[in-house]
Amino acid sequence: MLLLVLKATAAASLVTALFAFKFVYWRRPWLLAIYFAFFWVSEVIVDIYFLPPGIFGTGAIIMCFALTGLIVAVTYGVHQYEKRHSDR
Numbered sequence: 412m413l414l415l416v417l418k419a420t421a422a423a424s425l426v427t428a429l430f431a432f433k434f435v436y437w438r439r440p441w442l443l444a445i446y447f448a449f450f451w452v453s454e455v456i457v458d459i460y461f462l463p464p465g466i467f468g469t470g471a472i473i474m475c476f477a478l479t480g481l482i483v484a485v486t487y488g489v490h491q492y493e494k495r496h497s498d499r
Contacts (some may be wrong), residue, residue, distance in 0.1 A: 421475035423450035
């Protein structure tokens with residue numbers, strides 16, 4: 412059960428971070444929370460009903476969290492850059 416929660420959280424956080432970066436959703440955190448919940452529930456349903464056991468292991472979970480961290484760092488950098496250069 413814990414592995415299922417970690418898989419869903421890793422996949423949902425990665426996809427949500429990608430959406431936040433691509434569509435500039437960091438200005439609307441409530442919408443990010445809705446996206447995260449949708450992707451989390453979708454991942455749980457897909458994992459329970461459609462994926463064979465063991466297809467998404469701990470290595471993939473670690474990689475999803477690492478990529479999420481990188482995307483969040485880049486998004487933060489872009490946000491800071493836009494704040495500094497918005498007055499021009």
